[in-house]
Amino acid sequence: MPFEIDYHALGPEIVLAVTLMAVITVDLLVPRSLKYLTAITAVVGTTAAFVPLITLALHDDPVRSMFDGSYVADEFALVMKALFLAAAYLVILMSFDYIDSERFYQGEYYFLLVASTLGAVVMTSARDLIILFIGLELVSGPLFLLAGWRKGSVKSNEASLKFFLLGVLSAAILLYGMSFLYGLTGSVTFEGIREAAISGDQGPAFTMAILFVMVGFAFKISAVPFHFWAPDTYEGAPTPVTAYLSVSSKAAGFVGLLLVTYLAFPDAANVWGPALWILAALTMTVGNLTALRQTNIVRLLAYSSVAQAGFMLIPFAIAGVSDTPDQLESAFGATVTYIVIYAFMNLGAFAVVIAVSRITRSGLIDSWSGLGARATGLAVLGSIFFLSLAGIPPLAGWFAKFVVFSAAISTLNVWTTSLAAIAAVNAVIAFYYYARVVKAMWFDPAPTTAEREALPIVPRTLQYALAITVAYVLAAGFFPQLSSFFGDASRMIAAGN
Numbered sequence: 001m002p003f004e005i006d007y008h009a010l011g012p013e014i015v016l017a018v019t020l021m022a023v024i025t026v027d028l029l030v031p032r033s034l035k036y037l038t039a040i041t042a043v044v045g046t047t048a049a050f051v052p053l054i055t056l057a058l059h060d061d062p063v064r065s066m067f068d069g070s071y072v073a074d075e076f077a078l079v080m081k082a083l084f085l086a087a088a089y090l091v092i093l094m095s096f097d098y099i100d101s102e103r104f105y106q107g108e109y110y111f112l113l114v115a116s117t118l119g120a121v122v123m124t125s126a127r128d129l130i131i132l133f134i135g136l137e138l139v140s141g142p143l144f145l146l147a148g149w150r151k152g153s154v155k156s157n158e159a160s161l162k163f164f165l166l167g168v169l170s171a172a173i174l175l176y177g178m179s180f181l182y183g184l185t186g187s188v189t190f191e192g193i194r195e196a197a198i199s200g201d202q203g204p205a206f207t208m209a210i211l212f213v214m215v216g217f218a219f220k221i222s223a224v225p226f227h228f229w230a231p232d233t234y235e236g237a238p239t240p241v242t243a244y245l246s247v248s249s250k251a252a253g254f255v256g257l258l259l260v261t262y263l264a265f266p267d268a269a270n271v272w273g274p275a276l277w278i279l280a281a282l283t284m285t286v287g288n289l290t291a292l293r294q295t296n297i298v299r300l301l302a303y304s305s306v307a308q309a310g311f312m313l314i315p316f317a318i319a320g321v322s323d324t325p326d327q328l329e330s331a332f333g334a335t336v337t338y339i340v341i342y343a344f345m346n347l348g349a350f351a352v353v354i355a356v357s358r359i360t361r362s363g364l365i366d367s368w369s370g371l372g373a374r375a376t377g378l379a380v381l382g383s384i385f386f387l388s389l390a391g392i393p394p395l396a397g398w399f400a401k402f403v404v405f406s407a408a409i410s411t412l413n414v415w416t417t418s419l420a421a422i423a424a425v426n427a428v429i430a431f432y433y434y435a436r437v438v439k440a441m442w443f444d445p446a447p448t449t450a451e452r453e454a455l456p457i458v459p460r461t462l463q464y465a466l467a468i469t470v471a472y473v474l475a476a477g478f479f480p481q482l483s484s485f486f487g488d489a490s491r492m493i494a495a496g497n
Contacts, residue, residue, distance in 0.1 A: 009064035009073040009125075011052020012081050016118040019045025020111060027107020035106040039096050042110040046089045046117070053081055070128040070189055076336070079486045080124040080255055083340055087248045088117040090347050090465045094354055095240040097459035104149055104238075112142035113244065120252045127263065128189040129178045132256055136174075136220065139252045140167050143245060147237040159236025166219060166229040174216025180209035181264075190263035197265055210271050213260055214279075220253030223313065224282040227306045234302035239357070242298060243350035246305045247343045254312060254339055261316065262332055273320015277419060280317045284310030284426040291433045296363045297353055300433060304389065305346065307430060311400075312338050314423055315407040318416050330410065333484075334403040340486045341400040341476060348469030349385040351462060352378060358456045365437060370446020375455055379441040381470055388473050390434040391427060396476035399483055401427060 007014065023041050030037055056064070057078050064073040091113065099106055119138025126132035144167060148160025182188055184206055185196035197206065215226065222230040234242045261272055287307030294300040315331035315338075355378055360367035372379040388395035408420035458466075476482045 004066060006064045006066055006073075008052060009056065009066065011056070012049045012085070012121055013118060015045060015049040015052065016114060016121060019049070020114050020118065023111045023114060024107060027111070036096070036100060038107045038110045039092060039099070042092050042114055043089065045114065046085055046092065049085050049121075050082070053078060053085070068189075069191060070131060071125050072127050073125050076258075077124040079336060079340075080251070081121050083251065083343055083486075084117055084120040084124070084248055087244065087251075087343055087347060088113065090351075090468060091240050091244045091248075093461040093465040094243060094347075094351050095238075096461040098238065098240055098354060109146065109149065112146050116140075116142040116146075116244070117248065120248055120255070123252055123255050123259075126259065127191070129182065129193075130188050132259065133171075133175060133178060136252060136256055137171060139249060140171070140220070143167075143241070143249060146241045147233050147245070149238050149241065150236075153236065155232075155236035156238075157236070159233040162229050163233045166226075170216050170219030170226070173212055173219070177209050177212025177214075177216055180205065180212060184209060190259065193264045194267065198267055206268070207271050210265060210268055211275060214257075214272055214275055217253050217257045217260075218279060221250050221257065221309045221312075222306050223279045223309055224286040224306065227283070227287070230306055231299050231302040234305070235296060235298045235363075239298065239350060239354050242302075243347055246301065246346050246350070250305065250309060251339050251343060254335065257316070258332065258335065261320075269320040273317060276313055276320055277317035277415060280310050280313035281419060281422050282310070283307065283313060284423060288426050288429040288433075292429065294433070295365055297365050297368070297437070298363055300365065300437070301346070301349060301353070304430070304433075307426065308342055308346075308389070310426070311404055311423065312342070314404045314419060317419060318407050318411065331407050334407040336486055337403050337483050338400045341396045341483050344469050344472040344476075345385055345388045345397055345400075348381070348466065348473060349389065351465045351469060352382045352385060355458050355462055355466070356382070358458070365440055366444075367447070368437060368440045369444035371441040374446055378458070381466055382441055383438045384470055384473060386434045386437050388477070390431040392431075394477040396473045396483065398477065399480040402480075403484070 019042060022045060023038050026041050027035065027038050056073060063075070066072070092110065095109070095113070099109055116139050119135045119140075119142075121135075122138065123132060123135035126135055144160060144164040147163045148156050150156035178188075181193055185193045187193050187196055219226045219229075234245065237245065261269075261276075265272070284307050287303050287305075287310060291300050291303035291307065294303060312335055315334040319331035356368060356371065356375070357363065359371075359375060359378075368382075371382070384395060388397035391397040391401035405420060405423065408416055408423060410416075472482075
C-alpha cells in the first residue's frame with residue numbers, strides 16, 4: 001500500500017491534534033484562576049482548523065486521496081468537516097461560562113470536546129471500515145465521560161452509564177457487521193466491498209451483515225427503536241454537551257450511514273431501503289408523539305431530535321425503494337442539506353435553553369411562561385429557533401422540510417407516497433409541541449415571584465453563539481441557496497460512485 005501523505009489535505013486533522021496537545025498543556029501549566037485559557041485555546045484551535053479547509057475548497061482540484069484510497073478529502077468531506085468545526089466552535093462558546101460557573105474541570109472538558117470533534121472530522125474522509133470505525137469511536141468515547149460531567153448529579157451519572165452501556169453495545173453490533181462484511185468480501189475499503197458484492201452472490205449472510213451495520217448506526221443517530229438512551233442522556237448531561245450530542249454526534253452517525261450505503265453497497269438498496277423506510281416512519285412518529293407529553297424542555301428537544309432523525313432518514317429510504325437510479329444522488333444532497341440546517345437550528349435552541357435556565361433555574365416548560373414580558377430578546381430568539389424546527393417560513397427550517405418532501409415525491413409509488421403522507425402528518429404533530437413552547441413564552445402569565453427577580457446578564461460568549469445561529473437561520477430561510485450549496489457540493493460523491 002503506497003503511504004503517500006498529503007499534509008495539506010490532513011490540515012484540519014493536524015490542527016485539531018495540535019489543539020488537543022495545546023489544551024492539555026495549558027491546563028497543566030496555568031493556575032486554577034486562569035483555567036479559562038483552555039477554552040480560549042480550544043476556540044483558537046477550532047478556528048485555525050478552518051484555514052486549511054478553506055484553502056482546500058479554493059484549490060482547483062479539491063479531491064485528495066491517500067493510503068490507497070482509504071482516506072479521501074473531497075467535496076462531501078470538506079462540507080461535513082466545516083459543519084463539525086462550526087458546531088464545535090459554537091458549543092465551546094456555549095460552554096465557556098457554563099463550565100466556569102459550575103466549577104467543572106475545564107481543561108479535561110475542552111480536551112475531550114476537541115477530541116470528539118477530531119473523530120468526526122476523520123470520519124468524513126474515511127473510505128474503509130477500519131478508519132470509519134476508529135473515527136466513530138473517537139467521537140463517542142469522550143462523550144461517555146462528558147455526559148457524566150456533573151459528577152454530583154444522580155441524573156448525570158445515570159446519563160453517562162446508560163450512554164456508555166448502549167454505546168458499547170452498538171459498537172459491538174456495528175463491529176460484528178463490519179467483520180462479517182470483511183469475511184464475505186475480503187476487503188475493508190468501500191470500493192472493494194462494492195465490487196465484491198457486484199461480482200459475487202449476495203446471499204443471506206451478506207444481507208445480515210448489512211443489517212447489522214444499519215443497526216449499529218441506528219443507535220448512533222438515536223433512531224427508533226434504538227433511541228432509549230437519548231432522553232435520559234440529554235437531560236442528565238450538561239446542556240452544552242447535550243447540544244453537541246444532538247448535533248455533532250448525530251451528524252457523525254449520519255456520515256457513517258451515508259458513506260456505507262452510498263459507497264459500500266449502493267447496489268444492495270433492496271436490502272437497506274425497506275429497513276430505512278421502516279426506521280424513518282417509526283422514528284418520526286414515536287419521537288413526535290412522545291414529545292407531546294414532555295414537560296421538561298430538554299427532554300422535549302431530545303424527542304424532537306429523535307423525530308428530526310426520522311426526517312433525515314426519509315431521503316435514504318426513498319432512494320432505497322425508488323426505481324430511479326438518479327434518486328441516490330438527489331437523496332444524498334437532500335440529507336446533507338437537512339443536516340446542515342438542523343445543526344444551526346438545534347444549537348440555537350439549546351443556546352436559548354442555557355440562557356433561559358439562568359433566569360428560571362428550572363428545566364420545566366411551564367417556567368418559560370411570560371418570558372416575552374421578562375426577557376423579550378430571548379423570547380424572540382426562542383420563537384425563531386422553535387418555529388424554524390417546526391419548518392415555518394421564512395425561517396431556515398422550511399427549506400429543510402422542502403428538500404425532504406421534494407425527495408419523497410420525486411418518484412411516486414406506494415412506498416414513497418405513503419412515507420410522504422406519514423411525514424406530512426408528523427410535521428403537523430411537531431408544529432403543535434414547538435408552538436406550545438412559543439405559546440408559553442408569549443401568552444401564558446409569568447409566575448408572580450418572577451416579577452421581583454432581577455434578570456441575569458447573558459454571557460458574552462453565549463451571545464456570540466446566539467448571534468451566529470440566528471443569523472444563519474434567518475439568512476438561510478430567505479436565501480435557501482446558502483444551504484442547498486452544501487447539498488449540491490456533497491452530492492457529487494454519490495454521482496461519482
